[in-house]
Amino acid sequence: MHEDVSSELMIRRDLAAAYRLLAHFGMDDLISTHLSARLPGKKHRFLLNPYGMMFDEITASSLVVVDADGHAIEEEDESKINNAGFTIHSAIHMSRDDAQCVIHTHTLAGMAVAAQEQGLLPLNQKSMCFFDGIAYHDYEGIALDLNERERIVRDLGSKDVMILKNHGLLTVGRTISEAFLNMYLLEQSCRVQVAATQGGQKISLPSREIAAHTAGQFNRHGYNRNPRPWQALKRRLDRISPDYAS
Numbered sequence: 001m002h003e004d005v006s007s008e009l010m011i012r013r014d015l016a017a018a019y020r021l022l023a024h025f026g027m028d029d030l031i032s033t034h035l036s037a038r039l040p041g042k043k044h045r046f047l048l049n050p051y052g053m054m055f056d057e058i059t060a061s062s063l064v065v066v067d068a069d070g071h072a073i074e075e076e077d078e079s080k081i082n083n084a085g086f087t088i089h090s091a092i093h094m095s096r097d098d099a100q101c102v103i104h105t106h107t108l109a110g111m112a113v114a115a116q117e118q119g120l121l122p123l124n125q126k127s128m129c130f131f132d133g134i135a136y137h138d139y140e141g142i143a144l145d146l147n148e149r150e151r152i153v154r155d156l157g158s159k160d161v162m163i164l165k166n167h168g169l170l171t172v173g174r175t176i177s178e179a180f181l182n183m184y185l186l187e188q189s190c191r192v193q194v195a196a197t198q199g200g201q202k203i204s205l206p207s208r209e210i211a212a213h214t215a216g217q218f219n220r221h222g223y224n225r226n227p228r229p230w231q232a233l234k235r236r237l238d239r240i241s242p243d244y245a246s
Contacts, residue, residue, distance in 0.1 A: 091149030
């Protein structure tokens, strides 16, 4: 029991850090979108942000525990949970044992690429990291229908990155750090694509062989699994907004 409590506190602090970092890098959307993290134990319980708080207000203690049915545990006010957030996140947590963290964003660049028919292009080495590794999910309206969960799961499959068409971005990680770094790279890739295509200039694409080679290098070296970027980011938070861990 003591070990689970200690583990939950670490997860809370890392997830709160990820919320703050999304706000720091301009990847939040007022009180919309969500990050979630699975809690230890056999039951499907995960942490979600309370509806109505800005990302730069989130602390470890403010995160809400949600069960598999979308009910806040030990919270009297169910309105603290955003149902659309529950639909998307519960679908993945309940079907992917490796999905400890799920991040969903509505950034300008992410929504722009999600509206482009061709999806994410391998325009630079960041976007090449995801070559043949991106899932796509067709837009079905605001994610309030629990029946959509099976299609989200089907479309994501075993991939860790998904573009929700006409909607936004989603990443998965075995750790909160991995999910965050996946999102950071995906967001940067989308920003590059918007910048490179907005003037109508002819763009240069690498060959499929080079793009696949780059993706292989990324996977072998495991940049998104390297603990050092996450440790450095948390040191920044400790300097600029240390209350995230409270």
